[in-house]
Every structure is written in structure tokens, then in C-alpha cells.
Amino acid sequence: MKKLIIPIAVVLACLSCAPPPFNLDLSLSARTARALKLEGTAGPIDKLYSISDIVDAVFLPEKGTPGGLDLTNGFVALASSKGDRRLVFVHWDQAKGMYLQAGDSMDLGPAPMDPYPNRLLVTVKGAQHLVCVFALDSSAPSANQIVLGQAEPASGQFPVGTPAAQSLGSLAMIPTGITGDVIGVARYPQNDPALDYTYWLFKTPSNHFLELRAYTPPSYANPPSGLLTRPGPSAYSLGTGMPFDGLRRGLYYYDPEPSRAPERSYLSWYDQARAQWRCWTWSGPVPFAATELTGVANRVDAALTTGELLSTEGEMGRLYTRDGVLRTTFPLTGLRFIEESYVNGEARVLFSQYLYFNGRPSFNVYSILTTDLDKLGG
Amino acid sequence: MVAKAGPCALAAMLLILAASAVFAQDAGAAAPRRVLLLVTQSAGAGWDNDAFSLVSRSLFLGVQSDDGVRAAGTIIVEPPSGSVPASDDARARAARAVGADGWLWIELPQAPGGASLRVHSFDLASGAQDIDEAVPVRNGLSPLELPAADWSKVAHLVVRAFSPTAAGKALAAARTSARLSIHARPGSVVKIAGGTAVTIDADGGTSVTLDAPGEYALRATLPGFSPSTQTLFLTSDREVTFSQAPAVRWALEGSLSDAAWPGVGLSWFAVPDSLSLGIGFSTYLFGLALNEQNVFASQPLTNVHLWYAFYMAPADSFFRAYSGFVVFVRIIHAPVYFGLDPLSPVGAQFVLGAEIDRTLRGGFFLEYVPTVYFTNLPTLFQASLGTDSRIPGWLFGPGFAQNLLTFRMGYRWML
Numbered sequence: 169m170k171k172l173i174i175p176i177a178v179v180l181a182c183l184s185c186a187p188p189p190f191n192l193d194l195s196l197s198a199r200t201a202r203a204l205k206l207e208g209t210a211g212p213i214d215k216l217y218s219i220s221d222i223v224d225a226v227f228l229p230e231k232g233t234p235g236g237l238d239l240t241n242g243f244v245a246l247a248s249s250k251g252d253r254r255l256v257f258v259h260w261d262q263a264k265g266m267y268l269q270a271g272d273s274m275d276l277g278p279a280p281m282d283p284y285p286n287r288l289l290v291t292v293k294g295a296q297h298l299v300c301v302f303a304l305d306s307s308a309p310s311a312n313q314i315v316l317g318q319a320e321p322a323s324g325q326f327p328v329g330t331p332a333a334q335s336l337g338s339l340a341m342i343p344t345g346i347t348g349d350v351i352g353v354a355r356y357p358q359n360d361p362a363l364d365y366t367y368w369l370f371k372t373p374s375n376h377f378l379e380l381r382a383y384t385p386p387s388y389a390n391p392p393s394g395l396l397t398r399p400g401p402s403a404y405s406l407g408t409g410m411p412f413d414g415l416r417r418g419l420y421y422y423d424p425e426p427s428r429a430p431e432r433s434y435l436s437w438y439d440q441a442r443a444q445w446r447c448w449t450w451s452g453p454v455p456f457a458a459t460e461l462t463g464v465a466n467r468v469d470a471a472l473t474t475g476e477l478l479s480t481e482g483e484m485g486r487l488y489t490r491d492g493v494l495r496t497t498f499p500l501t502g503l504r505f506i507e508e509s510y511v512n513g514e515a516r517v518l519f520s521q522y523l524y525f526n527g528r529p530s531f532n533v534y535s536i537l538t539t540d541l542d543k544l545g546g
Numbered sequence: 547m548v549a550k551a552g553p554c555a556l557a558a559m560l561l562i563l564a565a566s567a568v569f570a571q572d573a574g575a576a577a578p579r580r581v582l583l584l585v586t587q588s589a590g591a592g593w594d595n596d597a598f599s600l601v602s603r604s605l606f607l608g609v610q611s612d613d614g615v616r617a618a619g620t621i622i623v624e625p626p627s628g629s630v631p632a633s634d635d636a637r638a639r640a641a642r643a644v645g646a647d648g649w650l651w652i653e654l655p656q657a658p659g660g661a662s663l664r665v666h667s668f669d670l671a672s673g674a675q676d677i678d679e680a681v682p683v684r685n686g687l688s689p690l691e692l693p694a695a696d697w698s699k700v701a702h703l704v705v706r707a708f709s710p711t712a713a714g715k716a717l718a719a720a721r722t723s724a725r726l727s728i729h730a731r732p733g734s735v736v737k738i739a740g741g742t743a744v745t746i747d748a749d750g751g752t753s754v755t756l757d758a759p760g761e762y763a764l765r766a767t768l769p770g771f772s773p774s775t776q777t778l779f780l781t782s783d784r785e786v787t788f789s790q791a792p793a794v795r796w797a798l799e800g801s802l803s804d805a806a807w808p809g810v811g812l813s814w815f816a817v818p819d820s821l822s823l824g825i826g827f828s829t830y831l832f833g834l835a836l837n838e839q840n841v842f843a844s845q846p847l848t849n850v851h852l853w854y855a856f857y858m859a860p861a862d863s864f865f866r867a868y869s870g871f872v873v874f875v876r877i878i879h880a881p882v883y884f885g886l887d888p889l890s891p892v893g894a895q896f897v898l899g900a901e902i903d904r905t906l907r908g909g910f911f912l913e914y915v916p917t918v919y920f921t922n923l924p925t926l927f928q929a930s931l932g933t934d935s936r937i938p939g940w941l942f943g944p945g946f947a948q949n950l951l952t953f954r955m956g957y958r959w960m961l
Contacts, residue, residue, distance in 0.1 A: 187937075188807065188830045189919060189949070190847045190887070191930035192880055198889035202922055209925050523929035532925055 197502035197521060200485070203544055204519065204534035207511075208239040210258065211523070211530020213267040217256050221249040225522040226504045227258075227531035231293045236361060237511045237518075239533055241321070243299045245289055251279045255289070257297060257319035257326040266528070271326030274301070274317050282306050283438045283445075283467070284417050290355050290384050290507075294362035297321065300385040302353045302366070306417030309349035316385055346403060348372035352420025352435070355384065357473060359510045368392055369420035369435070375413045376403035379422060379433060395422070397431045397452050406450055406458040412437050421471035423490070428475050432490060434461075436468035445481070447492060461492025472508055472538050473515040480505040487541055496545030508538055517541055578619040579708040580646040581667075583609065584630045584637065587654045597658055600689050605652060608697030614705045622650075622704075638670055638761065638779040647671045648708050652700065658688040665700060667707045673759025673781035676707035724758035724780050727751060730766045730788040739763035756780055765862075766790060770818050772906055773862045791906060793818035793861065794960040799826070799911070801956030806843070807833040809956070811851065819861045822870075824853045831879075846880035847887065855897060866904060870897040872915070889930065890921040890947070901958060908959040915954050919947045 210227050224247040230238040240260040247253050253276035258267045280286040288302040297319035304312045315333050319326035352369040364384040371377055378401075380392035394401065412418065412435070419436035430451040435458070439446050447464035450456040466479040466486055476495065479486040485498040485505075506518040516535040523530045536544070585602040587593045593601075609615060610622040623646050630651070631637045641649040648671070653664035660683065667677035681699045728736050730746045737743040739762065744752050746766075756762060758780045765775045766788040774788045797813040811826025827850045835843035855870030872895035876887035899913030921927045924942045931937055939951025 187932050188833075188843075188845050188847065189890075189927065189931055189947070190830060190845050190876075192846060192878070192883075194926050194930045195878060195887050195889040196883060198887075198921075198923055198926060199883075201926065202888060206923065521926070523925060525925075525929040525931065530925065530929075532923075 193501050194523075196499055200498050200500060200503060200544055201519075201521065201532070201534055204536045207237060207518075207533045207535050209530050209532050210239050210242060210260075211267055212526065212528035213244075213258050213269065213530065214264070214528065216244065216258075216269055216529055217246060217254050217273040222522075222529075223247055223249045224504070225520075225529070225531070226506065227520040227522075227533060228289055228291050228299070228506060229518070229533060230291050230297065231361075231364075231509065232296050234361060235512045236293075236509060237533075237535075241297060241319075243289065243291060243317075243319075244531070245276065245287075246273075247279065253277060253279060253287075255299065255301070255317060257299075257317075257321070259297075259319075259321040268321075268324075269326075270319050270321045270324050271328075274315070274327055274331060276301070277303065280305070282417065284419065286417075288353055288355070288366075290364065290366070292384055293360070293364050297326075298385075304351070304353065304417060306351075309351055309416050312350055314385060346370070346372060346378065346401070348378075348403070349416070351415060352418045354419070354421045354471065355507065356422065356424060356471065357508050357510055357515060359513060359515070365424075367395075367420065367422035367424075369418065369433075370403070371415060372403045374403075375410070375415075376405055378403040379420075381422075381424075395424075395431075397424075397429075398433075399454070404454050404456060406448070406456050410448075410458060411439065411446075412448070419468055421468065421477075423471050423475055425473070425475065428490070432471075434468060434471055434477065436464070438467070447477070449490075449492075461488070463492040463494055464488050469505055470508055470517075472517070472541070474538050474541075476538075476541070478505070478508075478517070478541070485541075485544065487545075496542050498544035503534070506533075511535060515539075578621055579648065580621045580623050580644075581704060581708050582623050582625060582637075582641040582644055582646040582649040584625060584640075584649060584651045585654065586630045586651070588656055590656070591654065592657045593654060597689055598654070600692055601654060601658075601687050604692045604695055605697060605700065608695060609650075609701045609704060612698060612701030612704075614698075615701050618705050618708070620704060620708050634668060634675075635778045638668065639777060641668075641670060642761070650677075650704060650707075654687065655683070660687065663700070665703055667703070669707060670759070670761075670779070673779075677703050679703075722758055723755050725753055725755050725783040726762075726778075726780060727753045727783075727785040728764070728766075728788070729785065730774075731768050731771060731790050734766045734768040734771075734788065734790065736764055736766045736788070739765070758782065764788075767860070772819070773860050775862065794906075796961040797822070797908070797958050798961055799956050799958040801828070801911075801954050803828050803915075803954045804952055805834065805955075809851075809954070811853075813855070813958075820857050822855045822857075824851070824855070826851045826853075846878055848877050848879060849874045849893070850877060851895075853895075853897065855899070861904070864903050866901040868897070868899055868901070870899075871895070872897060876919075889923060890919040890927055893917055893919040899954075904958070906960060908957060911956055911958050913954040915952050917949045917952055919949075920945060921947060 226245045227242050229242040232238050244256050254273040255276050256273045257270045261268045276287050286305050290300045292298040292300050299317045301315040313333050315331045317327040317331055320328050348371050350368050351371045353366050355366050366382050366384050368380040379395050379398040382392035383390045421434040423432045432449050432451045435448045437446055445467045447461040448458040450458040467481040468477050469480050470478045475490045477488040483500050485500045487495045503519040503521050506520050508517050515538040517538050519534045521532040623644050631640050637649045648669045651666040662680040662682045665677050665681050668675050729751045732748045732750050734746040735743050744754055746752050761779045763777045767773045770793055771790040772793050774790050795815050799811045801809040807828055807830050809828030811824050813822040813824035815822045827848050829848040830845040833843050851872050851874040853870050853872040855868045857868040859866045874893050878887050895915045895917045897913050897915050901909045901911045924947055927947045928942050941948040
């Protein structure tokens, strides 16, 4: 018996050989995630396109339900290690007890060569399984496009038919008599279950600008129109000698909230010479004189309904006042900003977290009241 | 009726007679004696190993093959190891361990050229020490002379001391009682295996009368002191003294969790030998991965443990079971972050373990430690286990993740 004790112990111990229940990135992400509300988990997903070399993935829930957040259907933006980027549609399958990918994938094109995200993905309110892709490319702004992707989970199709493409450079989409390109598009959430607006910044070859608003998705029937606070149709200067003259791409945001009038516009721009992000803001009336928010030295990803600016650059969340003062920072390791959206009538900021376990991918979707975002910094 | 009863009675009578004959034969038959042969050399003797082995072997073969020994049906048994117990009691235990009922102890002379052997014997059946005498050796015991060695005198002594009939007579004649005086710390309870328990008086002694000859195992216990046991062969009045060491209050342990991750701990026995409180840590900073990709693994995580353990068996048990409860905190020590693990800062373990064959200095232990990790993000915790496979033993629920298949083993040193 004595001789057996040690071998038995070793065998038992080896039976329990397992990796440690620990992953540094996931633990670090929990610093922020535990302060968020876990809206749910979209997963497990049976299989995803090119799953073996995914380096980044974001789940975009639909907004079709009355509450404005539907985790049973959504789009997944994937980035592979080879620079390939795809968009797929996944939906909950009750019979199989897991999420399934419907149909094929949409090509989102190669990763951008500059620091700008060159795709804005917006799931469309008031329509089922519809996504609107704004494709903006600094190398050829005249080729910027809107692409619509529709899925049909019942028949397992995505995209249904040929993706509808409309050129943002089309004169039909902007006021007549003006030439130039759309260089920035942003969505601002509406507390309306069927309506979302996007705001566009249009730039002429002579460095004049025009700001437009459009329904999501825009169409020839409902083309972008000028903002009431930015009377057109003539394009206007943002000031003389601006460093972003010749700009071909920027991250543009517009804060339409009347209570904060005069309404502000923001341009987040990457200064190659300084190798850092810079941010300008302007407000009415004409003539405008854009001023730099020197405190905002990171990419701006959203102008929030609180009037604050949110940056999620470099796995770090940064919340700035509308005047560019840094209010707080919080770690975002592994958490991807989806968008700000109204959920059950409350403006919330949504985050997606890609997980892979038990051989299948999943996404945790978190939210936090936009008004509580400043508490994440502890 | 009579006619019928006759054959039956005859058959029954024959059966009884046959059975009686068998029993009579059994009662009169002498079971073969088994004698343990022990050979030693005197302290400082000049025997080298080879010569000593040759003489020992020659003695064994010579006595075993002696006609007189064979005729008496005596079987000579060699010890399983080369060491020879130092005391009569120990030699008696060694003899019983090999199924012998007596021992024959031969001390070789100072040198191979010596003139005599010293022969001792003890008959466990009778409790008699029959032989204690010198046996002359002709021509010495040098290896060259061994082929001509004559062990008949030794064999004769064996026949005389261990003859079957002598044993039976001696046993019957010698059956009596003896007084055992026991000395131990005052208040100690001394339990005699298969018998009663006695309490040591304030003077540190007591006595008990026991059947003799007989082998007895005694165990003295006293709160605050380690149990002490002694085994003795009682043939006549004698004394026994227990040395009782104070029970240990501190223990240091080194361990390996899940056969991979090292740990260190320090225990303090709040109740000696019963209840221990401890603090320690186990780290994932370095460990054994033992998979196809890596031999070693490292994660910037260390668990700091606090525990109590309750022992369910005495300190001298071969298999000393205990159970306990552990709470631990998970501390990340990465360059980018130092502090409690935000994902699961706290966990707990139930412990069911055993110290195995522990001595006063320490012993090996093995623990089954089902572990629960508290987390409000169980899916995140599940993902932290790895990507590919379902790991057996894990359960996940609201607010927790549980590993039911985890073990810890190590060594615990008594300080």
C-alpha cells in the first residue's frame, strides 16, 4: 500500500493537469467590464468566416426590438491577420441552441493604410437584418460608397442579392452646383425606434466645407440635406491657414442637441507631421472660426448625447468634455466600442468583447448609461 | 429398528473414531519450527564485506542442510535485509515478520582467524532464551577454509533449542504472567493493544500484569504531546519508558497544485495535532506546462491563501485524514497592472486531504481541493481557461466558476 501511495498521488495530480484559470488580457478587461452592464452573450456561434486567423471581431446588435437592442440578431465585423476584413450576419437558432452564420460574408476591403477607420457600420433601425456600410477612403475620396447588406436568416442568405451601392460622391446626394467629396460621416443616436441620422462633412477642392444630415440609410429619395444651423447651399471656410487644408479624410461629429446651442461640430484629424491626433471644433454662426481642442490628443470615436467626446484609441477609454478637457480614462483591454444607442429610452454606450472558448466564438455585449461613463475611471 | 440402527451407529462410530484420529494426530504432530538466522560481526571486527557474506552464506547452508536439523523439521530462514536488529524485542519482531517462531543470532569472531562463534537463541513460542554460549571453530573462518567448515555444533544447538516437542512442552510450562512497569508523562493514557488502557499517575509511572510470554503493542497519548508507541515481547517482569515529544505547533509545506504550480505555506496548530490555521501562496509565475508546445509555463498571477484544517486521525496514523476550508485572493503582478484580479479576485476551496506515513519530522500529503472562483463575468472567466477544448471538471453558473477536478500534493515539515 505504501508503495502505491505516491504513484496514485502523481496520477491523480496529473489527471487534474489543466491550464491556469487566468488570462491577463481578459482579467484586465474585467477592470472595466465589471462596472458595465452585461446585456448578454451572443454565442456560442457555430462557426464564423475564416475563424482560424481572426485578430479582431466586433458584434453589432440589431436595433429592431422595441427596446432598441436585439442580441439575437447581429452583424459581426471581422479582421483577419492577413488584413482581410469581412462582415457576416449571425442569428440565434433555437433548435440548435446556438448562433448560426447566415449565408456568406461581405468584403469590407483591406485594412486602411492610414490611422483612420475607413468603414462606419450602422445597423438600420426600422428594418430587419439590414446594415449600412459607409466606406470612406482617404486615398480616393471620390470613390467613397454606401453599401447596404441585407440578411435573410430563414433562408440562410447574406447578403441577399447584390449589395446595393451608392456613391457618396454622387451629385444626387449633395446640393447641386458643388463639387468635392464627403470626408467624414458620423451617427448620432436618436431616441426613436425607427429613425437614425448620420451627419456628413463635405469638402470642396478649395478647402470649403458643407455639413449635411441624412437618414440612415440615405437614398436618392431622401438625400442628405444641409443643417439648419449651417445654412447652405454655399460651402464655407473654417478659417484661414488651417493645418488640415487639403484634407481627404477626417472623423467628423456633430452635436445636434439644441440645449447645448450653438451646436458644435468636431473634426478629429491625424497630423502626420506631429504623429498624433488633433481635434477642432466650430459652431455657428458663419463665418466659422474652428478652434483646436488642444487637450484632445487621441482619436475621437463619438460625440455623445451628453455633449462629451469619447476616444477608445489604444485599448484605453478617454472621456473629454465638449471643451476638450480630459475627464477620465479607463482601460478597455479587449472591449470594442460599438456605438452609443438608446436602449429602453436611455442613452447607453455599447461595447463588444470577442471571446473564444469551448471551440466556439462568442461575444459579450456590455452597456453603460452614457451619463455614468465618467464613473468608469473610478 | 435395531437392525437399522446398527449400521448407522457403526458408521457414526467410525466417523467419530476417524475424526478423533485426525484430531489426535493433529494434537500430537509437531509443526515445523521456523528459525530466523541472524549473523553479525562484533563492533570493530576486521571482516570485509565479501568474507562476511561468504561466511554468512556458509553458515546458513551448513545449518539448513544438517541432517539433525532436517530430521527435526526445522526450517532456517534468512532475514529479508542484511541489517540485524539491535535488541531482543526487535529481533523477535523481525522473526515474526518472516513467520518464524524463534531466532538464532550468531556473532562472528573478531577476525576470520578467530577461534569461536558466539551463539544466542530465543524461542518465541516458549519465551526462553536457550542458547548463549561460545562455539569453537575448527581451522578458523578464512574463506579458504570455508569449504571444509563444520557447522554441526551450531546445528546441534539449533536442534536442541528448537525441537518441536521441546517447544510444546516449554510453551505449556512457561505460560504465566509478568508485570510490566510503564513510565511516561503523568496523565498519559497508555493503551495496550487488545487489552486495557491505563493512566500514568502523577509520579510518571504505573504497572500492569500481562500474560507472558507475549508480544504487546503499547501506545501512550497525552494532549499536547505526540503519540508514542512501543512493541515489546514480554517474558518476565520488565519496564518500558515512553519518550513523548511535545506536539508540533508549526509546520512548513511545499506543494504542487495540479501537478504544475508550486506553492509554499505555513501552518500553526491552534489545537495541537487537531486544528491548524495557515497562510500560504501558490503561484503561476512558473510551472510545468507539459504539453506539446511547452514544458514550462508562466502567468503573472499568485494566489494568497488563508485556511484552517481539522485533522480526523491521530498524528501517528499511517493515513491521517483531514478536511478544511481555504479562502484565497488572486493577485496579478504584471508590468501593466498590480493588484487583485478584477475578473475573479476571490475564491474558496474545500479541502479533503491526508498525510501519509507522516513521521515526527514530516510527511507527504495529498489533497482533493474542489475550488470555486467568484466572478460576476462567468463567460469571461470561462474564456480565460483557453480557447479550444472543454476542460473536464469545470462548472459555470451565475456568479461563479467551479473546478471539481483539482488536486494538490506536497510535503509538510514539522517545525
